[in-house]
Amino acid sequence: MNKVARVFVSVIVASSATAALGQSVALPGKKMQGKFHLLPATLETTQWGWFNNAQPPVLTVESGDTIMMETMMHSHNQVVPGATIEAIKKLRTDHPGRGPHTLTGPIYVNGAEPGDVLKVKINKIVPRAYATNFNVPGMFGEFPKEYQDGQVKYLYLDWDRKVTEFLPGVLIPIKPFPGTIGVARKEPGQYSSVPPGEYAGNMDIRDLTEGTVLYVPVFVPGALLWSGDSHAAQGNGEVNLTAVETAYRELNVTVEVLKDMKLDMPRIETPKSWITMGFDQDLNKALDQVKAQTGRFLSEQRKLSPDEGAKLMAKVSDCRISQVVNIKKGIHCLSPKSASTKEDMERPTKETARYYVTHAKDADLNKAMDTASMSMIKWLESSKGIARLDAYGLASAAMDCRLGDVSGAEKNVHCLMPKSLWVANAGK
Amino acid sequence: MSDALALLWLPFVLSIVLVAIHTFLGLQVLARNVVFVDLALAQIAALGATVAFMLGHPVSSSGSYAYSLAFTLAAAVVLASTRSWSQRVPQEALVGVIYVVAAAAAFLVVEKAPQGTEHIKQLLTGNILTTGAHDLAFVTPLYALVGCGLWAARARLARSGEGSSKWLWDFFFYACFGVVVTSSVALAGVLLVFSFLIIPAAIGMLYADGVRRLFIGWAVGVLASCVGLTASYVWDLPTGSTMVCTFGATLAIAGIVWPLRSRDTAAIVARGARVGVALALAASAAWIAIAPREDQPLLDALELVSPVVREMYLSRNEMQIYTDADEYAQRYSREADRLNDKEAQSRWQGEPLSDSDVRRISSFLQSYNEMRRGEEFVKREVRARARTRVRWVLGAVLLVAACAVFPWRLLNIPVDGARRPLRVRPQAAPSDS
Numbered sequence: 013m014n015k016v017a018r019v020f021v022s023v024i025v026a027s028s029a030t031a032a033l034g035q036s037v038a039l040p041g042k043k044m045q046g047k048f049h050l051l052p053a054t055l056e057t058t059q060w061g062w063f064n065n066a067q068p069p070v071l072t073v074e075s076g077d078t079i080m081m082e083t084m085m086h087s088h089n090q091v092v093p094g095a096t097i098e099a100i101k102k103l104r105t106d107h108p109g110r111g112p113h114t115l116t117g118p119i120y121v122n123g124a125e126p127g128d129v130l131k132v133k134i135n136k137i138v139p140r141a142y143a144t145n146f147n148v149p150g151m152f153g154e155f156p157k158e159y160q161d162g163q164v165k166y167l168y169l170d171w172d173r174k175v176t177e178f179l180p181g182v183l184i185p186i187k188p189f190p191g192t193i194g195v196a197r198k199e200p201g202q203y204s205s206v207p208p209g210e211y212a213g214n215m216d217i218r219d220l221t222e223g224t225v226l227y228v229p230v231f232v233p234g235a236l237l238w239s240g241d242s243h244a245a246q247g248n249g250e251v252n253l254t255a256v257e258t259a260y261r262e263l264n265v266t267v268e269v270l271k272d273m274k275l276d277m278p279r280i281e282t283p284k285s286w287i288t289m290g291f292d293q294d295l296n297k298a299l300d301q302v303k304a305q306t307g308r309f310l311s312e313q314r315k316l317s318p319d320e321g322a323k324l325m326a327k328v329s330d331c332r333i334s335q336v337v338n339i340k341k342g343i344h345c346l347s348p349k350s351a352s353t354k355e356d357m358e359r360p361t362k363e364t365a366r367y368y369v370t371h372a373k374d375a376d377l378n379k380a381m382d383t384a385s386m387s388m389i390k391w392l393e394s395s396k397g398i399a400r401l402d403a404y405g406l407a408s409a410a411m412d413c414r415l416g417d418v419s420g421a422e423k424n425v426h427c428l429m430p431k432s433l434w435v436a437n438a439g440k
Numbered sequence: 441m442s443d444a445l446a447l448l449w450l451p452f453v454l455s456i457v458l459v460a461i462h463t464f465l466g467l468q469v470l471a472r473n474v475v476f477v478d479l480a481l482a483q484i485a486a487l488g489a490t491v492a493f494m495l496g497h498p499v500s501s502s503g504s505y506a507y508s509l510a511f512t513l514a515a516a517v518v519l520a521s522t523r524s525w526s527q528r529v530p531q532e533a534l535v536g537v538i539y540v541v542a543a544a545a546a547f548l549v550v551e552k553a554p555q556g557t558e559h560i561k562q563l564l565t566g567n568i569l570t571t572g573a574h575d576l577a578f579v580t581p582l583y584a585l586v587g588c589g590l591w592a593a594r595a596r597l598a599r600s601g602e603g604s605s606k607w608l609w610d611f612f613f614y615a616c617f618g619v620v621v622t623s624s625v626a627l628a629g630v631l632l633v634f635s636f637l638i639i640p641a642a643i644g645m646l647y648a649d650g651v652r653r654l655f656i657g658w659a660v661g662v663l664a665s666c667v668g669l670t671a672s673y674v675w676d677l678p679t680g681s682t683m684v685c686t687f688g689a690t691l692a693i694a695g696i697v698w699p700l701r702s703r704d705t706a707a708i709v710a711r712g713a714r715v716g717v718a719l720a721l722a723a724s725a726a727w728i729a730i731a732p733r734e735d736q737p738l739l740d741a742l743e744l745v746s747p748v749v750r751e752m753y754l755s756r757n758e759m760q761i762y763t764d765a766d767e768y769a770q771r772y773s774r775e776a777d778r779l780n781d782k783e784a785q786s787r788w789q790g791e792p793l794s795d796s797d798v799r800r801i802s803s804f805l806q807s808y809n810e811m812r813r814g815e816e817f818v819k820r821e822v823r824a825r826a827r828t829r830v831r832w833v834l835g836a837v838l839l840v841a842a843c844a845v846f847p848w849r850l851l852n853i854p855v856d857g858a859r860r861p862l863r864v865r866p867q868a869a870p871s872d873s
Contacts, residue, residue, distance in 0.1 A: 055779060060803050085811050114807055140768070141761055142814035142821075166814065168821040172757070259811060 046076035046266070053082040053116045053259075058240075061110035063203050063213065065196035065232045069120035072234075075269040078135065083190075083242045083260040084114040085144070111205030113192055113214070117238030121267050124235035129273040130195060132226040132237065136264035137188040143167045143176060143244045143258035145405045154251040154336050154385060155404070163401045167256060169244055176244065176256060179402055183435045184245050184256065184410050189220045190263060191241035191255060194278075198231035205240070207340040208291045212278040215289065216255070216335040217344050218246045225281040227273065239263055245409060249427070250335040251385050252408035277305055285355065286313075286347050291340040295333070295377040298343045299418065302331065306345045314351050330355030331415035333381055333425065341378075343415060359416045359426045367428040368395075371416070377423045384425040385413060392429070448669050451568045451679070454576055455669070458628060458636045459661030461583040461620055464590070466641030467653060468597070468613070473532075477519065478621060478637045480535045481614075482630040483542040484515040485622040486563040490546045493559060508622045516614035520607055565680035566629025569672075579623050586616045632680045635687040636661065643694045664690040714847045721842035729835040732827040739827075739834070753830045754822070762822050769815035776808040 049071055051057060057070040073079060124130055147153060149162035167176045175183040194212030197203055208215045212228045220226060228235075242263070246255030280287035288309050290301030303322055306329050311321030325345065334342035346355050358364075361371040370391060372383035388411055392403035410433055416424025469477060488511030489504050497503035515538060522534050546563070550556030590597070596609055624633045644657030667690075668683030675682075700706045724738040743750045754762060779801045786793045793801070827834065 054775065055801070055804055058804075060800050084807055085814070086807065114803075140811075140814065141765060141818040144810075144814070166817045168818060259814075 046074060046078055049073055049077060049079045051079055051081040051116060051119070053084045053114070057116055058084060059115045059117065059205075059238065061113060061205050063115075063194070063196060063205055063211070063238065065198070065200060065236060067118050067196075067236070069118050069234065069236065071117075072120040072122060073267060074122050075124070075267065078264065078266045079119060081116050081119075081239065081260075081263045081265070083116050083240050083263060085257060085259045086112040086114050086241065111214070113205040113240045115192065115205060115238040115240035116263075118196065118234075118236035119238075119267070120234035120236060121269060122234070124230045124269045125233055126198065126231055127274070128230040128235075129270040129275050130228050130230050130235045130237065131268040131270050131273075132193065132228065133266040133268075134190075134220065134222055134224050134226070134264075135266055136262060137190075137222050137260060138262040139169055139171075139186070139188050139242065139244050139258040139260055141169050141171065143169055143256045145178070145252070145254050145256055145409055147252045147254070147401055147404060152337060153253040153404075153408075154249070154382065158386075159252070159401065159404055161401065163405075165402075165405060167244075169256075169258065178256075178406055178409060178433075179398065181435060182406065182433050184433060186244050186256075187218065187221050188242070188244050188258070188260070189218055189246070190239045190260075191216045191243045191246070193220070193226060193237070193239040195228055195230060195238075196232045196236035204339075206338050208338060208342055209340065210277050214241060214338050215278070215291075215342060215344075216241075216243075216246060216250055216338060217280065217287065217289065217342070218243070218248065218255075218334070219282060219285075219287060219344070219346065220280055223283060226278060227270070227275060227281065228278040229275045230269075235267075235269075237267065239265075247407060247409055247411040247413070248332040248334060249381070249385055249411055249413040250337055250408050251389075251411070252404045253337045254405075254408060256409050277301075279309070280344075282346070284349055286349060287344050288347065289334070289342060289344040291342050293340055295336065295341045295343070295381060296423075298341050299377055299415070299423070302343045302345050306331075306347060310347060313347070326417075326419060328354035330357060333413040333415060336378075336381055336385075345415075359414060359424070360428070361426065366431055368431060369429075370427045371424065373416070373422040373424045375422055377418070377425070380423050380425040381413060384427040385411065388427045388429060396434075444673055447569065448673060450573065450576065451571050452665065452669055454568065454571045454579075454627065455636075455665035455683075456662055457576065457580055457583060458624055458633070459640060459658060459665060461587055462624070462633065462636035463640040463644065463654060463657035463661055464587055465617060465620060466637040466657070467644065468590070469617075469637065470641055470645060471598075472613075474519075474535060475638060476532060476535045476539060477614075477617070478634050479630065480519075480538040480542065481512055481515055481618050481621045482625045482633050483539050483546070485509075485512045485618070485625045486630055487511055487542045487546045487549070488622075489563060489626065490549050490559065494549050499559075499562070505622065505626065508626065509619065512618035512622045513615055516611060516618045519614045520610035562629070563625070564630050565678060565684075566625070566627060566632055567680065568628045568632065568683070569679045571627055575627055579627070582623060583620060586620055590616055629680050631684050635684045639664070639687045639691050643691060646694060646698055660690060660694070661687075711847050711850060714845055715850070718842045718846035721838050721845060725835040725838035725842060728827060728831050728838065732831040732834075733824040736827065738838075750823070753834060754826045758822050758826050762819055765815040765818040765822070769812045769819070772808040772812040772815065776805050776812075779805055779808075 051071050059067060071079065121130060144164055144166055146164040147159055147162050150156055150160040153159065165178070167178060169176050169186055171186070174186045176186055178184050192205060192214040194208075194215075197209070197211050206214055210229060211231060212226060242258050242260045243255040244258045277289065279289075286309060288302060288305035290298040290303070290305060292298040292301060303325060306325045307318055307322030309321070310316060310324050310328070311318050314321070314324070316324065325347070329345040329347045331343055331345040334344045336342075348355055360367060360369045363369050368388070368391065370384050370387035372380045372387065374380040374383065385407060389400075389403045389407050392398045392406060393400055396403075398406065407427075407429075411427050411429050413425055413427045416426050418424065465478075469475060485508040488508035489499070491511070492501075492504040492507035493499060495503075495507075497507070518538070519531075519535070522531060525531060525534065546560060550559055590613070593609070593612065597613055621633060624636070628636070640657035640661035641653070643660045644653035644655075647653075648656050664687045665683065668686035669679065671677065671686060672679040672682040699709050720738055724736060727734070728736055728739065739749070750762070751759060783793065783798065783801050
């Protein structure tokens with residue numbers, strides 16, 4: 013464990029005694045541009061289920077500073093054997109509008125004003141060594157009617173091998189990313205942490221991993237940055253509502269206020285690509301939004317007209333269905349940084365050397381997604397002999413649902429399951 | 441006066457009173473061989489209280505007490521009337537039936553009642569901590585009267601009479617018993633009353649004869665009550681259940697110590713213990729080789745006593761993960777304790793929390809408990825993986841330990857192959873005393 017990590021662990025392990033808010037620390041020998049801040053997750057430094065732009069900040073930083081924050085898991089222990097659906101529903105209806113997430117923050121960034129863009133670089137993510145995946149019986153997820161029974165799985169995150177054994181012989185690679193990271197809305201009041209939007213929030217985009225950068229428009233002074241809903245891995249679709257859900261012992265981010273950049277929706281920069289996104293309760297409308305965002309990005313990048321940019325999207329951009337369970341469903345598209353290349357456009361309709369595949373097409377993108385993803389779940393049950401709730405959970409944690417051809421009357425969805433997940437003697 | 445003393449002195453005095461009368465009754469019950477009559481009568485009293493509760497009488501009211509007593513006296517009539525069955529069918533059979541039917545009837549009665557389950561729990565485990573001085577003032581003279589009556593009639597009760605005389609004295613005993621049980625169950629619950637009745641009396645009978653049994657029972661009962669109440673306070677445990685377990689542990693200790701009074705039997709017990717330990721070690725050796733990821737009770741116990749054992753087979757990296765998970769689990773427990781204190785303090789002192797804050801704390805407690813369980817899962821997983829890796833070595837070590845502990849001389853197989861007689865200690869000559 014390096015010196016920085018040791019300092020952080022010692023602070024957060026002792027945090028219950030001090031109920032520490034964020035702390036600024038000097039790190040000897042560490043050459044960094046800004047200051048360094050530690051933010052443990054405690055009752056005082058976290059919010060439960062709401063974004064509220066009137067929430068007093070738990071930490072104030074300058075543009076260019078680095079924050080080493082801790083996150084918590086959200087509780088799922090209402091999913092216990094014997095708990096009736098009525099009891100679980102009551103738990104939700106007792107707290108209408110509130111999301112399940114525990115969010116660390118808000119962090120006030122000095123100098124950030126409405127109209128600016130906040131650049132958040134994900135420097136490092138270290139999850140705790142455990143995670144869960146669960147299904148709330150009869151509620152939430154893509155198929156609540158079909159899954160009236162619930163289950164919770166605990167998973168050990170093998171950080172040395174960067175895998176977790178979801179089922180005997182089935183290893184999911186660990187690629188941690190914050191399911192929720194975002195700034196305050198411009199509207200006053202309390203808003204559920206569940207739906208994503210122009211403020212980012214619960215995007216559940218699995219490509220937002222270590223080394224990537226989130227650009228998000230600022231709506232209130234100080235931006236007010238939160239993060240939570242920490243994931244160790246997730247399928248594109250997140251069909252049973254949950255990913256490989258964990259907590260982070262360290263989410264290390266550097267924030268910077270960009271005065272010159274203008275955005276109306278968040279964007280993500282990866283080493284090779286730019287990611288644009290669209291959110292809506294209707295997947296067809298989310299597609300329209302992401303098309304507009306991607307078309308605009310490509311036209312800016314390649315000096316094209318907006319129409320030409322939109323047409324180019326079908327040829328160079330790789331679009332995935334991020335999630336279909338967060339009230340507002342999400343689609344994100346990767347477009348190459350290099351103007352001369354194009355993204356991985358593999359859209360198989362049958363099994364390939366690398367993937368098990370299901371495919372569906374429909375005029376309604378929501379139906380196409382439902383059909384393709386349910387086909388994969390049923391295939392896992394029948395061909396791999398996986399129990400139905402395990403199959404639902406595995407699809408949620410590892411299935412990759414990609415947007416296919418959407419130019420005609422029917423829209424195509426391809427759900428892929430990597431064959432590399434099945435490893436003999438995995439746990440040994 | 442400290443908080444602990446202020447909270448516990450009244451329950452402790454009540455425990456002394458309960459021990460005094462129940463040990464006395466317990467000796468009679470054991471002599472009559474109707475051990476479970478207390479459970480049956482207590483459950484009948486509980487049924488009476490449940491019926492009263494459903495009819496609108498508050499718990500611990502005089503109405504509730506009257507219903508309990510009426511039900512118990514009716515059961516006493518039944519028990520006294522069926523004593524003659526015992527020549528063909530053991531009376532314990534009827535006692536068992538009364539208990540089961542009374543328990544089932546209580547569940548039926550409260551089936552649709554709000555808080556019904558809580559009421560049943562209350563009847564089973566009671567709440568001796570909430571005892572008031574008025575309870576003590578009521579039961580002390582009542583129990584003294586019953587005790588004096590039974591003491592005065594002890595000769596007639598012991599005599600096996602015939603006909604209506606026998607029925608009358610049986611009814612007298614069961615009626616007295618019912619009066620005591622009705623009052624005690626309302627204060628201490630069915631389970632604790634049974635422990636007061638049987639365990640001190642059983643220990644008294646184990647170690648002495650005559651009236652000394654009563655004094656031993658009283659001493660043991662008072663000691664167990666004191667330990668149980670203290671443990672409940674120190675570890676913040678439910679008082680009734682803690683006291684029942686303490687009484688059970690006291691009986692277990694008495695049972696273990698009893699054969700050790702004689703040097704010969706102590707030697708036999710020691711050899712038996714060595715055989716038991718050796719078999720347990722050998723079974724553990726086989727179990728860890730066959731199923732290293734499953735629970736390993738012996739190894740777990742060894743690690744609990746001496747964590748060094750764990751360090752011997754975990755790698756450095758595994759040990760770091762284990763220690764880290766342990767530290768975080770403790771941290772989450774501390775955080776949960778802090779939130780509980782905050783909520784408790786808001787109730788007793790200072791500003792009350794808003795509904796929103798209480799819900800927030802509730803959510804955090806759930807999250808902390810969940811995360812603590814996650815850390816415990818990590819500890820189990822790391823240990824299971826390490827045990828899988830070193831299962832043959834661990835199995836061999838345990839097997840060697842089993843061989844070292846086993847008393848080979850019991851098998852009487854010398855190294856040279858010749859059989860030698862077992863060395864037997866000379867028996868002491870019987871004395872006149």
